[in-house]
Amino acid sequence: MNLDEFNQASAAEAQQAIAHCVALPDWIASLVAARPWRSLDALLVVADGLAQRWDGVALSRALSAHPRIGERAAGAGKEAQLSRQEQGEVNEADALLTQALAACNAAYERRFGRVFLIRAKGRSGEQMLAELQRRLQNEAPQEQREALHQLREITLLRLKETFL
């Protein structure tokens, strides 16, 4: 879908067109209600501005649509398909890497009470493992800030790709 089609679509179609970006209905509805967008840049600026307001509650809600790093997203939905693409560089054949990711994901969830979130696109499994091990040392407030930053990156990447 291009931006003109997004602007012309019904509200329901427009919501459906960007629902895969993040599992936060208010954010989706705000971007649909603010149509017509004069440019993709204008949309991305407002989308990021709204995403800057996300807090721990939004983070927890959004995580429902993000499988763990190193676990293949099951299901046929667009989010699952995107997650598989985004995590495409994780070499699942590397058993040691997969085991390390699983162990560190579990440690992260024990420490912070939620799934570790990272913008996976463009990162190898090794790079994500290193980030996971670094962030495991964070205090809770700093880690929430980092996780929210990653959620914004994933969401804005997905939004941009919807219209390219």
Ligand SMILES: NC(=O)NC1=NC(=O)NC1=O
């Ligand atoms: N737990 C995660 O970080 N999951 C993901 N990161 C991405 O970039 N896509 C995902 O599904």
